[in-house]
């Protein structure tokens with residue numbers, strides 16, 4: 001799959017110029033796009049005098065490397081990988097490209113030491129990735145991803161295909177988990193991230209939503225830090241706020257709610273927790289809360305939340321099959337059971353649910369999936 005705006009380079013020749021290690025991402029990416037990739041590690045490789053010094057680079061580090069300047073006769077695109085120096089010697093090549101009308105693009109060098117970037121992938125639509133997330137993916141040597149990445153839980157585009165398009169040339173490792181079935185244990189994910197970075201690779205750990213919202217991101221950061229691996233965290237659009245927004249439900253609304261609490265319903269809440277949640281008086285947002293919904297709603301009612309408090313279950317936000325099931329709190333669990341609501345879903349409880357003028361209409365206008373809505 002090609003990203004929109006990517007030129008079709010199948011069968012064309014691309015010349016990638018730059019030191020082999022710095023240029024490895026560009027080489028992998030253009031190969032992946034179907035181009036025949038030639039490389040030149042030093043300007044002398046393309047000097048009119050012909051052949052590059054044989055000791056400049058081991059052959060395996062510069063696959064397909066041209067040895068004669070005539071190579072420019074057949075290239076469609078020249079890519080110069082910049083290592084930071086202002087005058088890295090490629091200026092004459094740029095002039096020759098201009099003369100011959102050959103397209104030339106410059107791009108930054110791939111990182112030389114191994115590192116890990118935790119990337120927040122947003123809630124299920126590739127266009128909700130941040131610019132920084134896309135850049136990190138484009139530079140990755142290896143991407144560890146799972147089910148709730150930008151492809152979303154039920155995307156028509158398989159997660160692997162989408163990640164491959166965003167990180168062309170990178171090795172892809174699916175460490176996805178399905179509820180109750182841990183494909184790759186957390187400790188093993190951390191071990192693999194660290195191992196890849198210590199081997200000098202640029203590693204991206206792509207996570208759904210924001211890495212620090214129920215994403216175990218902090219555990220991965222700690223594992224890297226303990227191993228001395230440089231680690232960066234790129235925030236993502238969290239489902240906790242964006243999925244309610246996808247159906248027109250604001251988590252705060254002037255005069256209606258001035259606070260929102262995001263809680264995990266993965267385990268049933270204790271009586272103390274239910275009492276506090278019910279007493280807060282703002283919006284309650286539950287993630288991973290479908291399985292425990294009957295206990296949660298019963299507990300909140302027991303601790304004094306009004307039975308008519310508006311509430312909604314939003315499944316598969318931003319996906320083609322996005323669906324909302326709305327009901328007053330005392331009927332929410334029943335409505336969700338009747339509609340066979342399933343994970344992943346965000347549950348919102350509070351007056352904000354009714355404060356949008358008409359959330360089903362807003363959902364349709366937003367264009368996220370069918371915007372199907374059920375009211376009980």
Ligand code: SAH
Pocket residue numbers: 122123124148152153207208209210211212213214215237238239240243286287288289314315316317318319343344345346
């Ligand atoms: N880090 C993620 C949350 C991970 S916990 C974030 O910031 O969004 C996984 C839970 O997130 C799911 O069980 C579900 O409650 C919620 N979730 C993630 N993506 C979702 C989506 N597209 N639609 C509805 N809920 C989603």
